[in-house]
Amino acid sequence: MGVNSTFRASVPQIFVDLDRTKAKTMGIPLDSIFGTLQAYLGSVYINDFQYNNRLHQVRAQADAKFRASMEEILKLEVRNQAGEMVPLSAVLSVQETLGPTAVRRYNLFPAASVNGAAAPGFSSGQALSVMETMAGSKLPPGFGFQWTGISFQEKLSSQGQGLILGLAVVFVFLVLAAQYESWSSPAAVLVIVPLSAVGVVLALNFLSADNNVYTQIGLVLLIGLASKNAILIVEFASELRSKGKSIHEAALDASALRFRAILMTSLSGVLxxxxxxxxxxxxxxSRRAVGNVVIGGMLAATVFSLLFVGAFFVMLRSLSEKGLKLKVANTKTEKVHGESEMLADD
Known part of the structure; x- marks a missing residue:
């Protein structure tokens, strides 16, 4: 929306084509040619003088009538190395053309700035993606584009979003693994994280909100808050399992006994x-962006933790115990084979 650019390539200009080889052959220094053009058509600083306690600059410039047309440029004269006056028409030509008012450069390349804003209902990230698609399909070969200012900072910060979320999940998993001294229990807890993201998506779509930096901060915060509900079930189920109950009974009892605690903690977080x-x-x-993500994710985490955490605990704990039993059986088998070999040697 409101895409515009200060670049204009249709400004009337006068192009002066200097034959450098001819100028050197005629003994005319290039500095003299450029200095003459600057002094007559532009201005050149001479000195300063003081008048009525004020300092004034003295600048030399041709009178307006002597620089009003292209023909006047060709009438200018410059002195060669032999001291002779040579008209500029002998070494340069003048023609009318069109071009930009000023040539900007970005990373040493000629560049034109394009500015715009996202339309209502669309995020800045979506607007940047559309601009990249249009630039890739419309720009001719040899042209490129780069982001500057806030857009550059946004693109730079969005590149680490996946890494930050991944590190947050890994840190939570390692902390829980150290606490439970198990790999299966933390996995049952963290399964709730992608399920809580469903609530975030629904909340953002319902409120027509965009995915910005504050939304991503809320997602990192949600990883710990969503895991809290699952911890209440997994920890209690692990204790019941260690007391001798079956895995299914431990999961069912833990979900039923911790139902009220989960609702209380979830509602307190939402409120x-x-x-x-x-x-x-x-x-x-910014505050609404964080609040929408956390509230939507917490509501989804509350529902899904009561429905699925117990099932994931049963599945992962059963696989863990079967793997442990298989490992013990293999150890015993290796021990028996080792004793048999010793008897055979005797």
Whole structure:
């Protein structure tokens, strides 16, 4: 929306084509030619003088009537190395043309700036993607584009989004693995994280919100908050299993006994972030973005943790115990084979 550019290639200009080889052959220094053009058509600084306690500059410039047309340029004369005056028409030609008012450069390349904003209902990330697609399909060969300013910072920050979320999940998993001294229990807890993301997607679509930096911060925060509900079930189920109950009974009892605790912690979290979701005033957009993500994710995590965490605990704990039994059986088999070999040697 509002895409515009200050670049204009249709500004009337006068192009002066200097034959450098001919100028050197005639003994005319190039500095003299450029200095003459600057002094007559532009201006050249002479000195300063003081008048009525004020300092004034002295600049030399041709009178307006002597620089009003292209023909006047060709009438200018310059002195060669022999001291003779040579008309500029002998070494240069003048023609009318069109071009930009000023040539900007970016990383030493000629460049034109293009500015715009996202249309209502679309995020800045979507607008950047559309601009990249249009530039890739419309620009001729040899042309490229790069982002600057806020757009560059946004593209740079979005590249680490997946890495940050991945590291957050890994750190939570390692902390839980150290706490439970098991690999299966933390996995059962972290299964709730992608399920809680469903609530985030639904909340953003329902509110027509965009995915910005504050939304991503809310996602990192949601990883720990969503895991908290699953921890209540997994920890209690692990204790019941260690007391001798079957895996299925431990999961069912833990889900039933921790139902009230999960609802209380989830509701307290949702109510705690509710002021962010309805914030107004300066900076309200960032607070609403975080609040929408956390509230939507927490509601989904509450429902899905009660429905699926127990099932994932049963599945992962059963696989873990079967693997442990298989390992013990293999160890015993190797021990028996080792004793048989010793008896055979005797």
């Amino acid at each position: 705690g972030f509710l002021p962010l979701a309805v914030a107004t005033g300066a900076g309200a957009a």
